[in-house]
Amino acid sequence: MGYIYIIAVPLFISSLITGCLTFDGFAFWILLPAPSVFFGASIGRLCRMLNAPIPAVLSFLILLVCSLxxxxxEFFTLPQVYFFxxxxxxxxxxxxDEALQVSESLLFFRWIxxxxxxxxxxxxxxxxTTQNKIVTFLALGCLLFSYLNLDEMGIITPRETLKEELSAHYQTTNFDLYFExxxxxxQEMEYWALRHEFHFQQIIDILEIDWPEGRKIESYIYANSWQKKKLVGAKFTSYVPIWLAQDQLHIAxxxxxxxxxxxxxxxxxxxxxNSLFNGSWSIGMIEGIAEAIAKDxxxxxxxxQIISAESSYPSPQQMKNALSNSGFYSSASSISYTTAGSFVQFLLNNYPVEYFKKAYPANNFESSYPVSFEELVDGWHQHLNTVEIDSVDKQISEFIFSRRSLFQKHxxxxxxxxxxxxxxxxxxxxxxxxxxxLETIEQLYELNPGNKLIKRDWLREQLLHRNYATALYAFDASDTLLSLRILNADALFLHGDISSAQKLLLELKPQIDSSDARNFKYSxxxxxxxxxxxxxxxxxxxxKIPLANDMVRLNTPVKMMTTAKAIELGITNYYLPTATSFISKEPLNADWFDIYEEMILRLVLNESIGDADLMISSIDKLPLRARYSERLTELKEWRNFVYSRITAN
Ligand SMILES: [Zn+2]
Incomplete structure (x- = not known):
């Protein structure tokens, strides 16, 4: 046991020096290696005491079984992605997910x-001795009790436990949805069930899949990331354990x-x-196909456009690396996701999907495509050369490609x-x-009143709780950020001091007008x-949103914001058709594309097909970015999908 710590000492000191050793980090040092070493030692001792033949080899084998x-x-039977x-x-x-914390589950597991x-x-x-007998039976009893509570204590999460925790069940043709x-x-549940079926249909059409009769996909929908972390170990990462026989999704x-x-x-x-884990040996291929079809x-x-905006394209050799297992984790994941996605999309658009499905399991392009891998990459480059890009694409590309890899973070x-x-x-x-x-943001603000991002959220919470005077009192000369100053004007307005609010807003107008940040465009x-x-x-x-008929008196940006709020609050049945009739009378503007998209999704859900068609045809007439055209195409598919179900019934 000493050896492990001796080897670890330099690491320990370096984390101390760089200031990275937290309480949790320190507890991990105690909880992880020590019990493991004692566990190994006690197996070795048992083998020797029982006079087993070649005790060293035997203990090694037992430890191998226990570890691997x-x-x-567990890995091939449980849906979780954490393990003890x-x-x-x-x-x-x-x-x-990055954050590591000592949990009750870890303590419980170390107790076992x-x-x-x-x-x-x-x-x-x-x-x-009698004493030994008592200890033996006590230990056995405790072990039995502990093993009966593995799922409750968060050591394992079988699907049955998930179905108990997410106890509401919604069935569709191809899905079993579990949620709280x-x-x-x-209405939300109906919407998401339909979205499941919609995307399912899109994907099996593109991939030309003959879906097995009666095969059901289980979709576990968690209330939020924190519940997901607690139950299955992944917080912000959605995942699909493709290696399990049962098809399933885990999403917050x-x-x-x-x-x-x-x-x-x-x-x-x-x-x-492939037959071992139902995937491809290349993670680039697994993610590439998902990116290529989802396009998002x-x-x-x-x-x-994202790839095209780069100064140079990846060479055939780099593509080979990106589509191999080892190449994937060494660079920030977004690089390989997007690059592989663009490449796979090219393959799907230019060759039969059969070729791709044949190449997929073993990353075997040579025997699946009639041309060499180099020629495929070359064709893709030529296609990229024809793609039109603008400054927005360049910014987005730069942002995606400059995201730092996890391993580079301090x-x-x-x-x-x-x-x-x-x-x-x-x-x-x-x-x-x-x-x-409110309580938590108060604590955070008290801890760090100088952090303007914290202050902004603190101010928003005050306004949400109608503590206008408190908010107003907190503004000072150091709040020069435009977003904070606008909040200041809002606080004055909400407090009833309209003339001061308007005076401040006029003062800010030149700054708002000259800002190129998109979120200030309509401030x-x-x-x-x-x-x-x-x-x-x-x-x-x-x-609270204005009465639908009162919308006529509002300007376009406010109409759009209140409509978005209505959708967020789930007030759509009557409101959306009225909002649509007002909005479609004015010239549309692609700046509001996100909200138009939400409107069409819900109008279709509410079977207001005529209103949805009105919006779709008006947007169709606008000059659209290439990506917006893709999104509009998807909205049309959604409309047709839901419409065909309505008429079928
Ligand atoms: Zn993925």
Missing amino acids: GVWMI NHVWGAWPGPIY TILWIILLWILPNWSE ENNFTD KQHLDGVLKHELVHVISKQFG ASPESTLD CPHAFTEEQQLWDEYNFHVSNQDTAKA YELRSDSLNWDAFLTARYKN
């Missing part, structure tokens, strides 16, 4: 390790919109994956008190627990007179 064998069984092991300790979940150590230690002479009832309205509610289609491609491509690396730029796993509170704050916000959100118009300003703030801070 037990883990493999007596030999190697713990694997907390995907590295993208200690029970095993006691039992193994005493077993050779368990019957010698009080987390979804009926707030991520559904962004990742459902991507993750569903993973489920469906199991159909042509960016809401503003197409995959091809202290990737440390979690400061501030980050902890920030995490807690976001948890309460996502839970819509406004009282606790002035939203507040251009007291009628619009009032409607906008009432929607934002009081969650």
